[in-house]
Amino acid sequence: MKALVKTQKGAGNWEILNKPEPSVGEGQVKVRVEYIGICGSDLHTFEGHYNVNAEGLTIGHEFAGVVAEVGAGVTNVKVGDRVTSETTFTICGHCRYCANGEYNLCPSRKGLGTQQDGAMAQYVLTRAKSLHILPENVTTRQASITEAAACAHHGVNKAKFDKGAIVLVLGPGPIGLLVAQVVMAYGGRVVMTGLTQDMGRLTIAKEKFGVEHIVDVQKEDVKAIVEKLTDGYGADVCYDCTGAVPSMHLGMDLLKKKGQYVQIGLFAKDEVSVDFSKIIQKELTVCGSRSQNTHDWEPTLKLMSEHKIDADKMITHEVGIDEWDRAYHLLKSGEATKIVMHPIG
Structure with a gap:
């Protein structure tokens, strides 16, 4: 599959590469990506201000898509479900923060697009417990900005x-x-x-x-x-x-x-x-206020389904992941408010 990859640390160094499709393990879900939102942290990563923890890493953590395959023990979603995902991929599972569902504060947390391959690709591997099924009236295009909206919700509730x-x-x-x-x-x-x-x-x-x-x-x-x-x-x-x-x-x-x-x-x-x-x-x-946690996602999706968060008005441009340079300049110039990307075959 084609993926947008950070090939090495420092400014730039993003390339479209062919990578193997991920294989699901226990408690994991493979999602066919339909739309990916661009986050401000993606811009910082591109500019070299944030150094991701691995080279050859697929970028992207705001996304929505359709469940393509589920691993052993997964019961909360099934193939064909339309979903979006929290950015958490792995946690320790036993610290006091994990016990409260505050995975954003787990000292062992690894996130999509930063320590684990992210969503700027045709498929992404996710933690089953991080997935949220979309309300019927929320499209995958709208839901691709749920993570950003959940960050806003998290901050407001502080x-x-x-x-x-x-x-x-x-x-x-x-x-x-x-x-x-x-x-x-x-x-x-x-x-x-x-x-x-x-x-x-x-x-x-x-x-x-x-x-x-x-x-x-x-x-x-x-x-x-x-x-x-x-x-x-x-x-x-x-x-x-x-x-x-x-x-x-x-x-x-x-x-x-x-x-x-x-x-x-x-x-x-x-x-x-x-x-x-x-x-x-x-x-x-x-x-x-740091990122978001699991408690923010369902209230955020509810606000989106009630049109109190209007994703369609937020999204001003849509491009393929091979048009990253154009998307970057649209955002840096202020011409775009929010850009969503789609995978390429």
Whole structure:
């Protein structure tokens, strides 16, 4: 089968290669891939910022398809089922995180597209317990972005807010747009921020997804806007989806006392400067959000089936895995919001 493979570490080094189809083992499922979503981490891997743990590894972890073969002991899915999958491939199975279904935190976890061959191919081997059967009204094309949406759901659930709460979503990228949709589904009122160069996506956020307030922080007084909406108190919750230090500082500035700050976007550097005096004096609750876990998938698919997460509006382009270079430039230029790829024969 043809697969998009990272042939060696460093920037670039992605090639279409012929690889053997995977063979199923006990507790495993072979899925015929129909659509693969491109994640921001895929871009970072291509650029050499994230070094995957093996050379010759098939890339891709956002996908949906049809069960082609099941291994011994598999009872939760059958051949012909339309499915999507969590990214977890192997876990230790006995740590306290595994016991709680928090596989994203297992110290022995290996994931699809990073330590185990991923989905940018005709077939992918999965862990049976990671699979989720699609609702009847969710297509495999729509479901190919479930993993990204589950990451958004995971982040949103790191904070608690009441209906009508003023919620900051910093950054109008794909994750920011998904976070905004989840927040609105749960009753929050979204204020989404971006830079002047982001106005195209901010407009999409308002016109396509119904975000109530969009703000160009380089041209508008976002603090005055938030204070007007909150009687001077500040926002209830902030989700930073940018991984930019100035955005982090802005978010903490705009929060009310006892507000909640959630860091979803990854920073370019491992260490960044944080104003802890602000956290202390305002009694802020600050936490991070890493990927997603098994508890996020069914609620996410439910929101997709109810059209509260609109995958069709998120997906702006579709290409084959042999058009990776085109997809990369569409995403880097900002022309595309979310791109899905399909395998090639």
